[in-house]
Amino acid sequence: MKRFFLFSVIAIFTITFFVVPVFSQDVYKTWQPPNAEPEGEKVLWDALVMRPAGLITCVLGIGGYIVSLPFSLTSQTQNQAFDSLIVEPINYTFSRPIGLLEPAKP
Numbered sequence: 001m002k003r004f005f006l007f008s009v010i011a012i013f014t015i016t017f018f019v020v021p022v023f024s025q026d027v028y029k030t031w032q033p034p035n036a037e038p039e040g041e042k043v044l045w046d047a048l049v050m051r052p053a054g055l056i057t058c059v060l061g062i063g064g065y066i067v068s069l070p071f072s073l074t075s076q077t078q079n080q081a082f083d084s085l086i087v088e089p090i091n092y093t094f095s096r097p098i099g100l101l102e103p104a105k106p
Contacts, residue, residue, distance in 0.1 A: 037099075038097075038098070038099025038100060039099070042099045042100075042101060043098055043099040045101075046098050046099050046100075046101060047098060050101065051093060051098075054089060054092050054093030054094075055093055057089040057092075057093070058086070058089045058090055058093055061085040061086050061088075061089045062085070062086060064085050065081055065082060065085040065086055068081050068085070069081070088103075091103070
């Protein structure tokens with residue numbers, strides 16, 4: 001009887017040890033509204049890395065559009081090529097608020 005009781009207590013503690021974390025919640029995380037100011041690290045990363053990379057992407061997009069223009073003219077897709085290769089990189093580089101790394105959904 002003593003062994004059965006000891007085994008039951010150990011089994012209950014073991015099961016509790018593995019089951020309780022499944023139901024735990026993130027208590028210390030504070031809620032931030034969607035329009036919260038971006039963090040300083042994101043602003044620095046955006047200003048020092050992503051904006052210059054976006055500028056390079058704009059130049060490469062213009063070059064790619066010029067190269068693809070004869071092919072897109074024959075297939076009547078020059079507007080799609082223009083939007084994808086020129087408009088999107090320019091909007092990402094110059095129209096987006098600083099620190100917001102995801103482009104705005106249309």
